Amino acid sequence: KAGVTQTPRYLIKTRGQQVTLSCSPISGHRSVSWYQQTPGQGLQFLFEYFSETQRNKGNFPGRFSGRQFSNSRSEMNVSTLELGDSALYLCASSLAELAGVKQETQYFGPGTRLLVL
Amino acid sequence: AQKITQTQPGMFVQEKEAVTLDCTYDTSDPSYGLFWYKQPSSGEMIFLIYQGSYDQQNATEGRYSLNFQKARKSANLVISASQLGDSAMYFCAMRALNSGNTPLVFGKGTRLSVIA
Numbered sequence: 001k002a003g004v005t006q007t008p009r010y011l012i013k014t015r016g017q018q019v020t021l022s023c024s025p026i027s028g029h030r031s032v033s034w035y036q037q038t039p040g041q042g043l044q045f046l047f048e049y050f051s052e053t054q055r056n057k058g059n060f061p062g063r064f065s066g067r068q069f070s071n072s073r074s075e076m077n078v079s080t081l082e083l084g085d086s087a088l089y090l091c092a093s094s095l096a097e098l099a100g101v102k103q104e105t106q107y108f109g110p111g112t113r114l115l116v117l
Numbered sequence: 118a119q120k121i122t123q124t125q126p127g128m129f130v131q132e133k134e135a136v137t138l139d140c141t142y143d144t145s146d147p148s149y150g151l152f153w154y155k156q157p158s159s160g161e162m163i164f165l166i167y168q169g170s171y172d173q174q175n176a177t178e179g180r181y182s183l184n185f186q187k188a189r190k191s192a193n194l195v196i197s198a199s200q201l202g203d204s205a206m207y208f209c210a211m212r213a214l215n216s217g218n219t220p221l222v223f224g225k226g227t228r229l230s231v232i233a
Contacts, residue, residue, distance in 0.1 A: 033220060043208065045220035056220055088160055092221075104212070105152065106221060108162035 002027065004093050004109035012115045018079040021112045025072050025093030031055075032074040033106060034066060037088040046089075049074050078114075086116045119144040121209050121224035129230050130199045137184070138194045138227045140209035148214045151192040152221065153183065156206040165207075168192055169214070199231045 005024045013019050025032050033056075034046040045058040049068035066076040072093075078085055092106035120143040130136040142151065153165040168176045168183045176183040184193040192211075196203055206228050210221040 035221075042225050043210075043221075043223040045222075048220060058220065090160075090162060092162070104150070104214070105164055105167055107164055108154070111160040113160065 004091055004107055006089075006091050006109040006112050008112060009110065010113050010115075012117065013081050014117050015081055015083060017081050018077065019081060019114060020075055020077045021089055021091075021114075023074045023076075023091030023093075023109060025074070025091075026107055029093035029095055029107075030072055031094045031104075032068055032072065033092045033094070034074070034076050035090045035092065036060075037090060037111075038084075038086075043090070046076065081116045083116050086114060088113050119146070119149070119211050119213065119222040121211055121222055123209055123224035123227050125227045126225075127228045127230070129232060130196075132201060132231055132233050133198055135195060135197045136199055136229065138196070138207050138209075138229065140192045140194065140224060142190050142192060142209070142211050144211065144213065146213035146215065149211055150214055151183070151185070152210045152212075153181070153192075153194045154208045154210060155203075156208060156226070158205070162208070166194065196229075201231050201233060204229060204231045 007022045031050045033048040037043045048056040052068045063079045068074045088111045090111045092108045094104045094106045122141045149170045151168045154162045166178045166181045168185045175185050180197045182195045206226045208226045209224045212221050213219045
């Protein structure tokens with residue numbers, strides 16, 4: 001079974017531009033979460049999508065947005081890029097059962113390294 | 118809210134020896150899961166092992182075992198017979214299990230270097 005894939009792997013943008021990152025989850029996984037990783041702040045949760053709906057959101061400005069499609073693929077968008085948005089953006093997918101106490105292991109993709117100049 | 122503390126920024130271990138990476142956590146949720154991930158320089162987070170708060174036995178996965186001490190709120194990762202390929206960043210993470218699909222909360226990580 002193929003793992004989580006993310007495109008592009010590397011991206012260079014300039015301040016003020018916008019960027020769209022894509023994530024394809026493991027087949028059968030319905031939940032997609034996005035994380036930002038920086039040397040200073042570590043790993044921080046951005047948002048989670050399930051069945052095309054945002055189910056959880058981290059503490060990031062409105063410039064960060066996302067969506068999920070009917071095939072569970074997800075995109076995240078960052079508008080008006082700032083230097084501080086330079087980071088590794090990781091996408092993770094999980095089965096996401098609707099009820100019950102279950103182990104919900106999140107499986108991560110290789111990430112997209114974004115550099116904002 | 119949950120919090121993960123990894124107090125070892127870096128560790129060195131001789132090849133073929135065992136190493137313990139420390140992780141302590143704080144949460145008010147009665148049911149939670151603890152995870153360890155490995156992140157090589159390539160960037161991908163690789164899932165290693167999971168421990169549920171109500172699991173009676175410590176989790177093991179091949180050379181990885183989790184030393185879970187609930188009363189002390191610690192979930193240390195033990196890697197036996199270290200290999201050069203184990204050199205990477207290791208992250209401890211947790212999430213509540215009864216509060217919907219809550220996100221993972223990560224520690225700052227420990228950089229493990231395996232020396233020949």
